[in-house]
Amino acid sequence: MDNSRKLHKFAYDDYTVVTNFETFEDAKNYAAERNGEMLEVGFTDGSDNPMPNSDGNLIADKRTFRVGLDPEYQVLYSDDPKFQEMSELILEEMKKKENDVAPEDWLGDQNIAPGDRIIIVKNDQVNTVTTRERIKFLMRGNVYELAVKIPGTETE
Numbered sequence: 800m801d802n803s804r805k806l807h808k809f810a811y812d813d814y815t816v817v818t819n820f821e822t823f824e825d826a827k828n829y830a831a832e833r834n835g836e837m838l839e840v841g842f843t844d845g846s847d848n849p850m851p852n853s854d855g856n857l858i859a860d861k862r863t864f865r866v867g868l869d870p871e872y873q874v875l876y877s878d879d880p881k882f883q884e885m886s887e888l889i890l891e892e893m894k895k896k897e898n899d900v901a902p903e904d905w906l907g908d909q910n911i912a913p914g915d916r917i918i919i920v921k922n923d924q925v926n927t928v929t930t931r932e933r934i935k936f937l938m939r940g941n942v943y944e945l946a947v948k949i950p951g952t953e954t955e
Contacts, residue, residue, distance in 0.1 A: 809848055810952040816840060816849055818944045823861040826945050835949035843867075843941040855943025866917060866934050867941035873920040885918050889925060 806829075807819040818840065820826040830837050841852030855865035866874045875882040917934070919926040927938075934940040 813951070815949050815952055817947045817949065818849060820863050820945055820947075823863060823945065826863065826947055830947040830949075833947070833949045835947040838946050838948050839943060840946045841941055841943045842935050845935075845939060849944065849946060852943060854941075857943060857945045863945045864915075864931050865943045866931060867943065868919070868934070868938060871921055872926065875918040875920060877916045882916075882918055885920070885925060886928075889918075889928060 805819065806817050809816045809818070816838075817829065817835075820829065826837055829835065837858060838851060839853045839855055839857045840849030841854060842849055843852065854867065855862070857863065857865060868874060875885060915930045915932075916928065917930065918928050919938070929937070931942045931944070935942050
């Protein structure tokens with residue numbers, strides 16, 4: 800697992816839920832190493848704490864997260880072929896507007912895992928380029944994440 804990426808841990812009475820895995824395999828290995836179980840959780844209705852929720856169909860699809868927004872929005876994940884096409888268009892537009900001030904740095908922010916980047920499209924136009932964390936807090940969307948439930952209250 801990429802150690803530069805911080806996992807998010809939520810302690811409950813007698814177990815801990817861990818989220819923010821970069822890959823499906825990372826979550827699977829984490830669960831196996833800690834006698835945990837994989838599950839799906841949702842951050843819905845503006846909640847900061849994950850609740851069991853399988854609306855994202857993550858385990859079946861072997862994905863680490865999905866975003867739920869109003870139907871007028873289309874969500875493009877970084878593994879979507881249209882994502883690459885759109886990001887190239889965004890870079891070209893930014894270079895024109897910013898007089899070529901290296902927008903690659905903006906899209907390539909080292910604090911954001913590559914799999915976390917998403918593009919939100921509305922009316923066939925780019926609405927925003929964002930991450931799952933920003934969806935939760937800025938767009939009031941639902942975020943469904945792959946999680947591992949482990950016994951005890953591990954906080955480190």
